[in-house]
Amino acid sequence: MKKVLIAFIALFSILWALDAFMHPIAGGDLLWQWRNYLLYYTGVVSFALMGLVMLLATRPVWAERWVGGMDQVYQLHKWAGIWAVLFAVSHWLIKLSKPLIVALIGNANRATKTPLLSFFSDYKSLAKSLGEWAIYAAIIMLVLTLWRSFPYKFWRHLHRIMPVLFLMVGFHALVLMPLSYWTQPIGFGLVTMLGLGLYGAWQALTQRIGMKHRYLAQVVQCELGQDQVLFLRAQVDARWPNHQPGQFAFICFDRQEGAHPFTIASAPHADGHIDFRIKALGDYTQKMAAKMRPHMFFEIEGPYGQFALDRINLQREQIWIAGGIGITPFIAWLEALIMQPQAVTAQLHYCIDRAEDSAACHYLQQLAAQLPTIHLSIHESAKGQRLTPELLMSTMSTTQNYELWFCGPTGLLHALEATLKQNFDREQLTIHSEAFQMR
Structure with missing residues (x-):
């Protein structure tokens, strides 16, 4: 950029x-x-x-x-x-x-x-x-x-x-x-x-921005979990193009509020449904959690983004790191790997406050159990199990080439980057992350 x-x-x-x-x-x-x-x-x-x-x-x-x-x-x-x-x-x-x-x-x-x-x-x-x-x-x-x-x-x-x-x-x-x-x-x-x-x-x-990529969707299921994460399953218009696992879309359920971006938390499915896992943090997401009901229609625009499974470099050791709701693209990745197996080996680190309160974490564990080449590590901050730069470095070798995919808090990313860049040169380490702070 x-x-x-x-x-x-x-x-x-x-x-x-x-x-x-x-x-x-x-x-x-x-x-x-x-x-x-x-x-x-x-x-x-x-x-x-x-x-x-x-x-x-x-x-x-x-x-x-x-x-x-x-x-x-x-x-x-x-x-x-x-x-x-x-x-x-x-x-x-x-x-x-x-x-x-x-x-x-x-x-x-x-x-x-x-x-x-x-x-x-x-x-x-x-x-x-x-x-x-x-x-x-x-x-x-x-x-x-x-x-x-x-x-x-x-x-x-x-x-x-x-x-x-x-x-x-x-x-x-x-x-x-x-x-x-x-x-x-x-x-x-x-x-x-x-x-x-x-x-x-x-x-x-004329409010035509994104018009060519807008589709109608209907709520199939919506549940607000103990961790204030809204699980939303929707049936999308048949014209919706198959998204790449890890891409995001803009959701608009209220014209006054406008559209907001959320990662699609599922791989493409033959029946046309897609999932979202949305953290109820700001006013918009809290209203969404309160208003969303089964059979309700809303507008979806997309898919967008390059944080996609088909872009990983299989010639490099894979490290995937997620923090909180940032696990959503990786859930989509794992679903895709189960549906269409590939020769992908990766360390997947998930940083969360309390795993027992998270439906996404339970589902992630179920997916990882079906993929023996994906090594899942869960770091619960409530139990003092934080992913530190030193801990991550202990799982890596300075003689290997790595590709790191990150979706989570920028503070954690910056802390990890600072240490990794001291130990690896640009040819050895490639870091991918998405910047969802669009304002």
Whole structure:
């Protein structure tokens, strides 16, 4: 994900630099010249990133293989948005630097104004105002996005204004784009991002995002366990494509609440049913546990994700680690291995508070008992049986090559990563995990 974002920013930086080299700013003191250069550079990168943000908001399935799954598409969407706002704020601050530069070197020797397309000359004032208002709104959205305590349901409704903000910024960019850009690669790049962003905005405003992957499902069984995990079995529309074990889907049972992602906790079954195991943590999942009833219909969108059994590298020693509700993709994996046996050997570590309270843990043990090459270890924190980096290292050899698949708390992942990367180089150890923190 980081490489894609860096490459994207680098691409538009190069395109901007190419035009700046071919059409240098004429005359004026160096400080005025650099103000103009940086003003356009920050504007170019910010707008290109905004177009990317709007495109990624459509949940493009084709992008999954580029960045490693829909969860990473959302991470790219999030960080592209953050950097878009940071570049936009820089653009705005540079614009406000005029009085400071005048105080330093005066206003007499300013750089020559960059010519614009005459067709848009009557709209300059409006374009500047719309751009400024959009920046204020984008800053507020960024603060609320990063403020983890701000309720998701309110943030989600506020987030709906983003397509409108993009239309405002798009008008600003189109009207104020330098004349030279219209015949240069930078102009083609910006117009392309404008088109892609407009497509994303249209998809969002008309609520068409994910429409091609939406299906109707009916509740067959729903039970809330002692550990506050909701077991949900649903019968899905016959058009539902067979998912890969470990993928996830968006569930929507209330239009006001919107759709939320949950891992599919079962392998594909011939009768068309799929299972979910959902931890009742936040408001949405608690409402779901309270409202879900047999025969109730809801909407499902997917399948998405690359945390899939068919992606494991059988040439490497397999280590699978789950924490809490993160066991769901591995349950799907084990079901698939029972239904269609493969030559897979793996250590499966499951970290849980109390195994006796977990229906998922009991079911996991039943599955593992049918797969002699899957070595299950359960670590109950209530009994002081925590999976530590040292404990994991004691089961590994520094002369072997490993592939680690992880689904659980990020704190545990970071602790394990820190130790493992000290003992294994990149060629020896590959780590896969999903980032479900999509805000």
